């Protein structure tokens with residue numbers, strides 16, 4: 295392999311590993327909660343819950359809003375919490391701003407990783423994301 299291509303490949307691998315090696319709980323704590331704190335809790339937090347939705351705690355997120363659940367564990371494409379972030383979505387969140395692709399990718403990875411975290415086999419530790427490259 296050409297050294298430059300090899301380097302690019304390794305860099306990509308490092309990025310994939312960084313995000314997907316974490317389970318849903320770690321992704322929430324490490325990547326998603328801080329994002330919501332900055333971009334969402336002004337309207338979905340302790341002071342105000344627009345449409346009945348709180349995004350300041352995991353419990354509030356999973357409770358959903360006035361129109362029902364906002365997260366379908368493991369299925370970001372069916373989760374309004376993810377779908378509303380799309381630039382073409384209506385309603386669109388945050389209403390007058392746009393999250394970056396990287397920020398939306400964090401939300402996507404977290405919801406995807408949930409499929410394993412929410413339904414662990416009895417008596418066994420939580421499995422890691424299927425994308426995980428590390429043991």
Ligand code: HEC
Pocket residue numbers: 330333334335336337338344345347349358359360361362363364374375378385387388389393
């Ligand atoms: C400036 C205030 C504001 C901010 C900031 C904001 N929202 Fe909202 N959000 C609203 C309003 C208002 C509604 C109800 C609007 C509607 O249904 O058209 C809503 C509704 C929602 C709903 C639907 C809840 C339900 O069940 O009806 C979701 C999901 C949501 N927001 C996610 C987010 C996310 C994720 C962020 C941060 C990336 C965010 N919002 C930031 C004002 C805001």
